[in-house]
Structures are given as structure tokens and as C-alpha cells.
Amino acid sequence: MNLAYRNCKGKPVRTTILILLTALLSLAVCGGTLLVSGLQKGLGSLEARLGADIMVVPYEAKTKSNLESIVLQGNPGYFYMDKSRFEKIAGLDGIGQISAQFYLASTSSGCCSIPVQIIGFDPATDFTVTPWLKRSFTGNLEDGDIIVGNDLNAFPGDTLTFYGIDCHVAAKLDKTGTYYDSAVFTNIGTIQKLIRSSLDRGMNDFSRIDPEKVVSAVLINAAEGYSPEEVMNDINIHVKKVKAVQTKEMISGISSSLKGTSDVIGVLIGAVWFLGLIILLLAYSISVGGRKREFAVLRMIGASQGKLASVIMQEAMLCGILGALAGTGISLLGMMTFRTAIGEAIGLPFLLPDALQTALLALFSLAAVLLTGTAAAAFSAYRISRIDTALILRGDNG
Amino acid sequence: MNLTARNVSKEFPRKTGSSNCFTALQPLDLTLEAGKLTIVTGRSGSGKSTLLNLFGGLLKPTAGTILAGDTDLYALSDRELSVFRNSHIGMIPQGQTAIYSLTVLENVLLPLRLYGKPEQQDENRARSLLERLDIAALADCCPSELSGGELRRMAIARALLPQPEILLADEPTADLDEENTEIVFRLMKQTAGEGCAVMLVTHETCAKAYADELYTMQNGKLAGGIKK
Numbered sequence: 186m187n188l189a190y191r192n193c194k195g196k197p198v199r200t201t202i203l204i205l206l207t208a209l210l211s212l213a214v215c216g217g218t219l220l221v222s223g224l225q226k227g228l229g230s231l232e233a234r235l236g237a238d239i240m241v242v243p244y245e246a247k248t249k250s251n252l253e254s255i256v257l258q259g260n261p262g263y264f265y266m267d268k269s270r271f272e273k274i275a276g277l278d279g280i281g282q283i284s285a286q287f288y289l290a291s292t293s294s295g296c297c298s299i300p301v302q303i304i305g306f307d308p309a310t311d312f313t314v315t316p317w318l319k320r321s322f323t324g325n326l327e328d329g330d331i332i333v334g335n336d337l338n339a340f341p342g343d344t345l346t347f348y349g350i351d352c353h354v355a356a357k358l359d360k361t362g363t364y365y366d367s368a369v370f371t372n373i374g375t376i377q378k379l380i381r382s383s384l385d386r387g388m389n390d391f392s393r394i395d396p397e398k399v400v401s402a403v404l405i406n407a408a409e410g411y412s413p414e415e416v417m418n419d420i421n422i423h424v425k426k427v428k429a430v431q432t433k434e435m436i437s438g439i440s441s442s443l444k445g446t447s448d449v450i451g452v453l454i455g456a457v458w459f460l461g462l463i464i465l466l467l468a469y470s471i472s473v474g475g476r477k478r479e480f481a482v483l484r485m486i487g488a489s490q491g492k493l494a495s496v497i498m499q500e501a502m503l504c505g506i507l508g509a510l511a512g513t514g515i516s517l518l519g520m521m522t523f524r525t526a527i528g529e530a531i532g533l534p535f536l537l538p539d540a541l542q543t544a545l546l547a548l549f550s551l552a553a554v555l556l557t558g559t560a561a562a563a564f565s566a567y568r569i570s571r572i573d574t575a576l577i578l579r580g581d582n583g
Numbered sequence: 584m585n586l587t588a589r590n591v592s593k594e595f596p597r598k599t600g601s602s603n604c605f606t607a608l609q610p611l612d613l614t615l616e617a618g619k620l621t622i623v624t625g626r627s628g629s630g631k632s633t634l635l636n637l638f639g640g641l642l643k644p645t646a647g648t649i650l651a652g653d654t655d656l657y658a659l660s661d662r663e664l665s666v667f668r669n670s671h672i673g674m675i676p677q678g679q680t681a682i683y684s685l686t687v688l689e690n691v692l693l694p695l696r697l698y699g700k701p702e703q704q705d706e707n708r709a710r711s712l713l714e715r716l717d718i719a720a721l722a723d724c725c726p727s728e729l730s731g732g733e734l735r736r737m738a739i740a741r742a743l744l745p746q747p748e749i750l751l752a753d754e755p756t757a758d759l760d761e762e763n764t765e766i767v768f769r770l771m772k773q774t775a776g777e778g779c780a781v782m783l784v785t786h787e788t789c790a791k792a793y794a795d796e797l798y799t800m801q802n803g804k805l806a807g808g809i810k811k
Contacts, residue, residue, distance in 0.1 A: 188682075188696075195684025482680045485641065486694040486741070487669020489662040575636035578676040579753075 189499030199472055200504060206468060207508025207558050208515070210461035215550035216516035217454035219537065221447045222546060223524070227362035227534030228443050235432040236313035237282075237404035238413035241274060241420055242266070244428045246402075261290030261302040265391050265399040266427060273424050274403055279411030284310040285400035287376045289383060291347045291369075298345040301337065302368040305376025313404050314370060322356035328374040330355040336366040336525060345369070348382035362528060362536025405429075443533050458557065465561035473497055473565040480569050481577035490570035497569060501562030502555070509554040513547050584652045584671065584748040586615040586638055586780050591647030593633050593803075607633040609803045610647065615749065620775040621782045622790050625800030631784040632677065634800070635751050638782060639674050640664050651749065669697055673747035675755045679734045681726030687713070688722040691740045705744070712740040715770065717763065731758040739767060743774060750774055750781045756790075768793045 193200045243266035268285075275283050287305035291297035306314045308326055322332055331352040333339045343354040352375065360366060371379075380396040383389040391399075407416045413431050420429035473480070480493055488496075520527070520537060528535030537543060593608040608630045615621050615638070625631050636642040637649060640656045649656045651671060656664060668674075673694075681690055691709045695701040701709075713719040716736040721729060729737065735758045742750060752771065756764040764787060772793045775781040783790060791797055798807040 188685075191684045191689075478678075478680070479682050482676075482682060483693075483697075484665070485639070485668075485674050485676060485680070487665050487697050489665035491662065492665070492697065575633075575639075575642040578641070578678070578680070579632045579636065 187499070189496050189503060192496070193500055193503050203465075203468055203472070203501075203504040204508040204511065206461065206465055207505050207554060208512035210457065210465070210557065211509040211512025211550060211554040212516045213457040213461070213512075214454055214553055215513045215547055216520065217450050217457070218546050218550055219516065219520045219543065220527070221450050221454075222542070223362070223520070223527070223535045223537050224443050224447055224531070224533055226538055227528065227536040228440060230361045230536045231363045231534045232432075233317070235435070236316070237432055238407050239405040239417050239420070239429050240432055240435070241270075241403040241405065241424075241427050241429045242401070244426050246428070261300060263288040263290050263389075263391075263401060265394050265401055268398050268400055270424055270427055271400050271403050274405070274420055274427075277416070277419055277423060279408050279416040279419060280405055281408035281411075282310075282312045282404075282406040284312060284404050286314075286402045286404060287373065287380070287399075288401040289347075289376060289380055289389075292388065297347050299337065299339075301334075302364070303331075303347065303376060303379060304368055304370050305373055305379075306370065307373050312406065317361070318356075318358070318370065321358045324355065326355065326372045328372065328378075329353055330371065330375065332356045332358060332370040334358050334366040334368045335360040337369070347379050348386055348388065350379055350382050360536060363534045366525075403427075446531065446533060458553075461554075462557050462561055465558055466564060469497070469501065469562045469565040470568075473569050477569070477572060477577055481572060481574045484572070484574040485578060494563075494566035494570040497562055497566040498559060501559050501566075505555045505558035505562075508558070509551045512554065513551050516550075517543070517547055584780060585617055585650075586749050586782075587650045588613045588634075588638065588644075589648050589650070591637060591644045591649060593630075593637060593642065594645045607803055608637070608644075609805075611805045613798075613805060615780040615782050616796075617748065617780045618775060618778050619780065619795035620772055620793055621780075621796045621798065622794035623782065623784045623798045623800055623805075624786065624790075629800040630803040631800045632753050633803075634805070635674075635753050635782065635784055638749070639672055639751050640668050641674075666698060669694055670745065671748045673742035673745065673750045675735075675738050675742045675750075675752040677753045677757065679726075679731065680738045681729075681734055683726050686723050686725060687718065687729065687737050690726065690737055691744055694741060694745050709740065709744055712743055713737075716740055716766065732760065732763060735759060736763065736767070739770070743770070746777075746779075748779055750779050752782070753784045754786065755783070756785065756787055764789070 243264050246264040271285050274280065284307055289303040291299065291301050291303060293300040308315060318332060326332070329352055331345065331354055333354055335358050339345055339354050341354050341356055344351050345354060352371065358365065377396040380389065384392060405416065407413045417429040417431055420427065483493055524535065524537050538546065589612055590610050591608065592606070592610040594604045594606050597603060597605040623631050623634065633642065637644050643657050651667070654667065659667060682693065685693065688709060691713065692701045692705065695705055710719060710722060713722055716739060718733050718736050721733060726734060726737070735755060739755055756767050759767060768790055771781050771783055775795065798805050
């Protein structure tokens with residue numbers, strides 16, 4: 186018989202309330218921490234996915250704000266510029282790595298299986314997509330092959346149709362937490378065919394282009410000894426009808442919104458934690474205060490101050506462990522299940538940390554909540570261990 | 584083991600009134616002798632329970648010493664005093680004193696569980712005490728199912744179980760009928776007869792018949808000491 190356990194079992198309502206309070210606190214701390222961590226990891230993932238110092242797009246794309254909409258928010262869209270501009274840029278000083286990308290948006294009409302952003306890249310020169318594509322796909326991307334983002338309901342071996350052309354799903358990417366999760370990747374040959382077909386069907390806004398003579402964007406890494414800003418300015422001065430932007434600037438908006446969101450969540454976690462501490466403090470105070478006579482009896486039969494305090498601390502640990510485990514479990518389950526919906530609702534890149542980091546965060550939350558619960562109980566334990574036993578036990582006949 | 588009070592007094596601070604303290608117990612000397620039943624009577628507020636709590640190590644005297652054998656109770660640390668109380672002193676306080684999450688039997692066995700593990704013979708003895716107090720059938724019940732009188736008897740069984748050398752009882756028959764009152768007094772007398780120093784604070788006039796020593800408390804002063 187453990188007295189603390191029996192006390193908890195003997196008062197199910199009191200115990201349930203304490204467990205629920207701890208679970209709510211744990212849910213807020215663990216869920217909030219995972220949310221902030223997921224947002225930070227999402228931004229990190231987005232930075233890594235952009236993978237270039239500078240992005241050059243047709244001037245209209247920048248002015249129409251298409252660029253951020255497509256590249257950062259993942260809204261299907263496309264724009265093109267003459268391939269000669271790519272060659273001109275490549276000839277400028279300070280260009281380290283350079284590669285072109287091609288964009289096309291599929292539609293929800295009968296010609297396409299799903300409406301997605303299709304990104305074409307040149308495997309020979311690409312340095313932004315290939316490095317992380319390799320994590321999921323190590324083969325050669327043949328003509329007609331596509332690689333699908335993690336959120337898309339398609340799997341290796343499936344066939345998806347875009348503008349009437351059947352494409353073979355060669356691989357499915359790992360989760361990135363960015364718009365890449367809902368995009369499709371393919372090589373230049375395939376995307377040129379798709380663009381041609383969209384033109385033939387009159388389903389492309391750029392009706393006069395020749396798919397083999399255009400690119401959508403040029404991605405650049407500055408050569409050693411050159412600053413990205415210097416190279417960007419050089420491109421903007423020397424190449425007409427294009428806009429070079431630093432990717433760092435592109436994500437600065439997201440970065441500041443993320444910081445704002447993270448700060449708000451951080452403050453909320455702090456507020457919930459503080460509120461939880463106060464509520465637990467009151468709950469333990471009421472729970473222990475209501476049993477003063479029982480504790481006086483324990484003192485009378487020989488329980489030391491330390492033993493009395495340990496009974497209360499054991500009760501708090503029992504409720505704390507159960508509550509913290511329940512809260513952490515629910516928040517982990519909720520985050521895993523609704524991670525995509527959460528990212529969409531917040532409108533920011535969202536990527537849950539890997540299993541080890543998640544486990545560490547969950548452990549941290551567990552420890553923080555347990556510490557909070559025991560700290561709240563410790564106050565009551567200290568007070569009750571110093572009760573005036575004689576005063577409580579004496580009646581009116583003394 | 585004798586329990587001796589030497590020049591013991593107790594004052595409580597008081598916020599109102601002409602004096603800033605209230606003397607609950609005037610300086611007194613008293614010895615509870617092993618093997619004797621000492622009965623203290625007196626009006627409400629006369630200081631009986633204060634004296635009992637002082638003897639029980641629950642209330643530090645303002646002056647004087649209390650010796651259990653050769654041990655000065657209030658010179659001990661909290662843990663030492665608690666362990667001493669657990670192993671040498673049985674107390675039956677006023678009012679209901681059950682731990683409501685435990686059964687009646689578990690309540691009775693509780694003093695033995697604080698610093699050890701009761702054995703089968705302890706449980707047998709607990710059941711035997713409950714039998715003598717006529718509540719054996721309630722051993723596995725929750726305290727909330729018991730009447731006031733039954734709870735009092737449970738508290739008596741709990742105090743007697745560790746076979747204390749000193750037994751301090753504060754109105755142990757307050758909620759009991761005449762028949763059970765007699766049973767309890769006989770049990771107290773028998774406990775004293777087995778070598779325990781028993782102090783009984785009571786209003787019951789019939790208790791005097793069992794007393795080896797009889798005292799009366801009035802306004803914090805102890806009078807009497809009539810040996811029977």
C-alpha cells in the first residue's frame with residue numbers, strides 16, 4: 186500500500202482534475218514548442234530548398250508579385266523569358282554556379298490528373314533541386330519521368346497525366362514543409378513537351394513562346410570573391426527585362442512573419458505556463474488544505490515533516506506524470522496528424538523536427554511540466570509539513 | 584516507561600484582551616507512571632488537551648521539560664521525535680481521525696506502515712483489537728461508511744496496535760454508548776495493566792472507577808493526584 190497512490194485512487198474527482206490540469210499545461214507547452222520548432226525548421230528547409238544566392242526572373246514576374254506567390258507560397262503559376270538572357274547572364278563576371286528552371290501550372294480540367302506546380306530543371310547544371318532530390322531518388326530522371334512532392338496523392342509506379350501527356354512517377358520526395366511538398370519535378374525535355382502541349386491546347390497564357398527557347402528563372406550562386414549583392418546589381422544593370430533578387434530578401438518577409446508568429450506563440454506558452462503554475466498552485470493548496478486533519482493524524486501517529494511532504498510530493502508526481510504523458514502524447518499525435526493543415530492554416534513553411542529532435546522536445550516539455558507540477562505541490566507540502574498538529578486535532582473541550 | 588513533566592507550562596499569544604498572551608497551563612510537575620491509568624477531568628478550556636498534546640510531543644511547552652524515560656522529547660529533532668512518537672506513544676485525539684482513502688483495517692495498521700511493513704501477526708492483532716471493540720465486521724469498509732462511534736473505536740484500535748509504552752487518550756468515549764464506553768475503559772485499564780503509562784482525559788464520571796490516579800484541571804492548574 187502506497188499512501189500517495191491510495192490517496193489519489195481514493196479521490197478520483199480530485200485526481201482527475203489535477204491530471205487534466207497538468208495535461209492541459211503539457212499540451213500547451215509541448216504543442217507550442219513543437220509549433221515554434223516546426224516553423225523554424227520550415228524556414229530553414231525553405232532556405233535550403235531555394236539553395237541559390239540570386240534568382241533572376243522576367244521583370245513582369247517580379248512586378249506582378251508572381252515570384253513570391255509561386256516560389257514561396259506554392260501557388261501554381263508560370264512566367265517565361267527568352268533563353269538568350271540566360272546566356273547573357275552566364276557570361277557576366279561573378280557567376281559561380283548557374284542553372285535554369287522552367288515552370289508550368291497544371292489545371293483541374295480533364296487534361297490533367299491534378300492541379301499542381303510543375304518545375305523543370307536541368308540535371309546537368311542544377312545545384313538547388315538535385316541535392317535534396319537525391320535523398321529520395323538516386324536514379325536518372327528519364328524523359329517522361331516525374332518526381333512528386335510528399336503531399337501529393339501519387340506514388341512511385343503511378344501515372345499522372347498533364348495536358349494529355351502521361352508521366353511516370355519515378356519517386357516521391359520526403360517532407361520539406363515548403364511548397365515543394367505539393368509540386369512536381371521533371372527534367373527539361375519533359376517540361377518542354379508539357380509546355381508545348383499546353384500551348385497546343387490553348388491552355389497557356391504565353392501563346393507565342395517556343396518552349397525550347399525560353400526559361401522561367403535563372404538560379405545563381407556568386408563566385409568566390411564576389412558578393413551576391415554585387416552580382417545581383419550587375420545583372421540588373423546589364424541584362425534588360427529581367428529582375429535579379431537575392432533569395433535572402435525574398436524570404437525576409439516570411440522570416441519576419443515567422444519571428445512574429447514564434448514570438449506570439451512563445452508569449453502564449455509563457456502565459457499558459459504561468460497560468461498553469463498558478464492554477465496548479467491553487468489546486469494543490471485547496472486539495473491539501475481540505476485534508477489538514479488527515480495530515481495532522483499522520484503527524485500524530487509519527488510521520489515526520491519530511492514524510493508528510495513526501496506524501497504530497499508523491500501524489501503530485503503521480504498526477505504530474507500521468508497528466509504530462511497524456512498532454513505530451515495528445516500534442517504529439519495532433520501535430521503528426523494535422524501538420525499539413527497546421528502549415529496551411531498558419532500560411533508559413535512548417536516542418537516538424539525529426540524523430541530524435543521531437544522526442545527531445547517532448548522530453549523537455551515533460552520535464553518542464555513535471556517540474557511545474559511538483560513546484561506547485563512543493564509549496565503546499567512545505568506549508569502542510571509545518572501545520573500546528575495540536576491545534577488541528579484539539580476540539581472544543583481542551 | 585514513565586512520562587514526566589517538570590515545571591511545564593504553556594502560553595499562547597493572544598491578539599486581543601488586556602494581556603498579549605494566554606496561559607493555557609500553569610507550571611506543573613506530573614508523572615504518568617508505567618502500569619497506571621491516570622485520568623484527568625475538567626471543564627472545557629481548562630487545559631486538558633493542551634497537557635495531552637504536550638505529553639504527546641505535538642506541542643512544545645513554553646517552559647519546562649518532558650521526559651519519556653530518560654529522553655527529553657523536545658530536545659529531539661523533528662524526525663527523531665516523530666519516530667519516537669511512532670514507536671512509543673499511542674494517541675487517541677478528539678474528533679474523527681480517519682484517513683479516508685484507506686480501509687478501516689489499513690487505518691489501524693497505518694502506524695506500523697510509516698517506518699516498516701506490518702507482518703501477518705500485526706494484522707491478526709489488528710483484527711483482534713477490532714473484534715474487542717466490536718467493529719471487526721467493518722475491517723474492509725471505508726471510513727465514510729462508519730458512524731462516529733465506530734470511527735472512534737477504529738482510532739482506539741490504531742493507537743493500541745503498536746503496543747505503545749505511553750497511551751494518551753482525549754475523550755475516547757465521546758461518541759460511544761454506555762456499553763461501548765465501558766468496553767473502552769476496560770481496555771484502557773487492561774493496557775495500563777500490561778505496563779503502559781495511560782493518560783485519559785474525559786468528562787465521563789464513570790471513568791473515575793478505573794483510575795489509578797485522578798486529577799482535575801481548572802484554569803490551567805492541575806489539582807488532585809488522588810491515588811486510588
